[in-house]
Amino acid sequence: MNKMESPSVYFSELFDVSEEVLEDYGAFNISLFADLPLFVDPFLLFHSCKQEYRQLHNMIIDYLRFLKAKSETGDISQNLIQALYCFGEVKQNWLGFCEHGNVGRGLGLDFANALNRNLVHVFSNFGKERITRSSHLEKLCLIKSGIGRDMISDFTTNLIKEYLLQYTEKFAQNYISSSLRKKIAVNRVKFDRDLERWMPGSYELPIHNNDFVILTPKDILTKDETWINHNDMINKFMEIPDAIPNAQLREQVNNYFYKVLSQKRKPTIEDQQNAVNATLKKFPRLVDYYIKMKEDTGDDAVQDSNLKVIHSNQLYVKQYRELMRLLRKYSNFYEIPGNTKEEARQKIEFLKDVIENKGGHKIFYVGGEPIRRENDAHILYRLTWHKTISDVSREVDNGRGSADFKISRCAIDKTLVEFKLASNTQLRRNLQRQVEIYKKASDAQAALKVIIYFSEDEQQHVAEILSDLNLQTDPNIFLIDARADNKPSASKA
Numbered sequence: 426m427n428k429m430e431s432p433s434v435y436f437s438e439l440f441d442v443s444e445e446v447l448e449d450y451g452a453f454n455i456s457l458f459a460d461l462p463l464f465v466d467p468f469l470l471f472h473s474c475k476q477e478y479r480q481l482h483n484m485i486i487d488y489l490r491f492l493k494a495k496s497e498t499g500d501i502s503q504n505l506i507q508a509l510y511c512f513g514e515v516k517q518n519w520l521g522f523c524e525h526g527n528v529g530r531g532l533g534l535d536f537a538n539a540l541n542r543n544l545v546h547v548f549s550n551f552g553k554e555r556i557t558r559s560s561h562l563e564k565l566c567l568i569k570s571g572i573g574r575d576m577i578s579d580f581t582t583n584l585i586k587e588y589l590l591q592y593t594e595k596f597a598q599n600y601i602s603s604s605l606r607k608k609i610a611v612n613r614v615k616f617d618r619d620l621e622r623w624m625p626g627s628y629e630l631p632i633h634n635n636d637f638v639i640l641t642p643k644d645i646l647t648k649d650e651t652w653i654n655h656n657d658m659i660n661k662f663m664e665i666p667d668a669i670p671n672a673q674l675r676e677q678v679n680n681y682f683y684k685v686l687s688q689k690r691k692p693t694i695e696d697q698q699n700a701v702n703a704t705l706k707k708f709p710r711l712v713d714y715y716i717k718m719k720e721d722t723g724d725d726a727v728q729d730s731n732l733k734v735i736h737s738n739q740l741y742v743k744q745y746r747e748l749m750r751l752l753r754k755y756s757n758f759y760e761i762p763g764n765t766k767e768e769a770r771q772k773i774e775f776l777k778d779v780i781e782n783k784g785g786h787k788i789f790y791v792g793g794e795p796i797r798r799e800n801d802a803h804i805l806y807r808l809t810w811h812k813t814i815s816d817v818s819r820e821v822d823n824g825r826g827s828a829d830f831k832i833s834r835c836a837i838d839k840t841l842v843e844f845k846l847a848s849n850t851q852l853r854r855n856l857q858r859q860v861e862i863y864k865k866a867s868d869a870q871a872a873l874k875v876i877i878y879f880s881e882d883e884q885q886h887v888a889e890i891l892s893d894l895n896l897q898t899d900p901n902i903f904l905i906d907a908r909a910d911n912k913p914s915a916s917k918a
Contacts, residue, residue, distance in 0.1 A: 434458040434811060435742060436751070440631055442600050446715040450596055452640040453734065455519040457633050459807050461741050463520045463828060464578035467562045468652040469645045469730060470585075472723035476517065478645065481585045486560045488584055488616060490552040493544040501541065503534070508622070510537030512613070518639040521575055521829040524551070530577050547709065558720055563653035567705075567712050574651050582641075586628050587615045587626065593640045594628045607632045608847050648733040652726040658715045662701045668714045678708050691876060740796065745808055748788045751779045765815055765832040765840040766871040772809055773842075773875055777905045786907045795879040795907065797848055802877060803829060840871040847878035847887045856894055856902070877905045884908070 434456050437444045447454050455461065470482040492509060512532040514521070543565045544551055544636045549567055552560050562579055582589070590611060597606045606629055614626035630637040650656065660667075668673045680912070685700040686692050692700070705711050763771070779785035788805065789796050796802075807830075810887060818831045830842040856874065878884045887904060891897050 429893070434808070435746065436631075436640070439633055440601050440605050442461070446600055448754060450600075450640075451642045451644065452592075452596065453646060454738065455638075455640070456741065456745075456808075457638065458811055459804060460519055460521050461737065461804070463641075463646045463648055463734070463737055464574055464651065465520070465581045465585075465645055466647040466651040466726075466730060467581045468719070468723070468726055469557055469647065469857065470581075471561065472720075472726060473644070477588070481588055482559070485562055485581065485584045486552065489544070489560065489562060491618070492540070492553055496541045496544045498546075506537045506541060507534065510540050512580065515577055515582045515589075515639065517637055518582060518589070518641050520641060521578060532576055534584070536576055536580075539631060548712075550713075554713055557716045558712065561653060561716055563651055564712060564716060567653070567655050567658055574649075574654060577651055583613070586611075586613070586639075589639050589641060590614065590626065590628045590630070592642065592672075593630055595849055596640055597631050601631055605631060607637070609637045611637070628834045640723070643734050643738075644731070646734050647730040648737050652723075652730070653716060653719050657710070658705075659698055659701050661715065661718070662704075663719065665711050665714050668718055669711075674708070674710075678704060678711065681707055686763065688814045707771075711808075740801065740805065745805060748805065749783055749808060749811070750780070751783055751785050765834055766873070768813065768815060769830075769832050769842055769871075769873055771902050773873065776806070776809060777903060781906045781912075786909060786912060788876075788881070789907050790909060792903045793907070793909075797846055797879065799844070799846055799849065802844055802846060806830065806875075807841075820858050837872065840873065841872045842875065844875045845877070847876055847883035852887070853877070853890050853894075856890060856896060872901060873901045875905060876903070877907050879907050879909075881908070881910075 433439050436442075436452075436457060439457055440628060444454060453461075453463065467485060468483060470478045470485070473479060480692050481483050495505070495509065510532075511534060514532070528854075548564055551564065554560055562581065562593055566574075608627060608629050609632075610625055610627050612625050612848050613623040615624050628637075630639070632638070652689070666675045666678050669678070676698075682700055682704045686697065689696045776785075807817065814834070816833050818833070829844045831839060832842065833839040843855060849855070855875050876887055878887055884904075886905070888897075891899075891902070896902055
């Protein structure tokens, strides 16, 4: 590797294809080092102008109808639930909620049993809706059930896996060297209705680190939430009754909602949300009216998701890759010896120097505005650990919460890193005791705290907190100045 080059972590680099070719093909340029927080949204299949996507959506609904028929028998064994309702995460697409590597939880028995219950008891009319133009997989997560965006995306990906494998195989055969691809047998690719079982398939696919890679079309991806989601339904609840043509039902819904809410003298936001959930359970048809509202504004879903994917490509591919190039250029960043505390400390100091003095702060800005999302900051920090000999874990569950990062090499060499934004409302509490709690619970030998600020007000806010807590000179606390208004111009940097 040339000293000025960044490590290869993106698909285009690892398989020696131009970004333009990948762009023209319509695939997202994934990182093969860490999952990116993008999700497959089944609504984009439903609303697409592409017939092949609409057929995929119909196939998903047909499979759910099949599962509903099984659930309605009332005598379905756990073995059968595991065979038909459970799915592993399709980790080879390198998308989703996992920020360290690409090994997620998958769709286990909790998901399967929730799906089994909802198909029978909550949405008994699934597959026979009269209000909406179609059935929707997302409907199953609208009433609290433990089914969220990552699970909806994973389920959708599993059900359209055959299409994604064929999509990737076609690209590989046309653009990737034969030395970088291989014929692979893949499990659970296509469902056989006659045999009532998932069948394997064989495909010629890109190979990286002894595993195959799956490409995903950008036009079925979104960031944050799927178009149809529980939080959106709660926020738009007051609009739903207005969409009901039946005046008597409208009155019943409004009366029930305010009756539930009136039980609280001074209703909080949580009380209002609970009243909404109770009303939705009492009148499940409201869910269909909400979905119809989303169907009627489907063009907005396409535009919204397209902008989010463009933003994600700019941030997670172009700007993060530039950061890695800067880190390589100005230091031996990827070749750090020592124990985990020293390695973590030096990485933070290198990162701080690049952001504050080498133009690296631009990584955090899109359209001139700073990115104030801690998940994005976590992904950024995780990328700086490329090629380390240490084990880097995210969101370590130690029974008392979870730490942002745990760096370890052996039982006696562990370091925790908390990576926070100055705008975090829990910053004072975090600085007071949270990291130390994690440190004791996980037997780590050291704990480092990193805080990023984007404005003078945020800088002063952090300084006041540190002063109040007598932590101004704590060597384990690092402040990173990502302000854009106090940096030298490009010609002087």
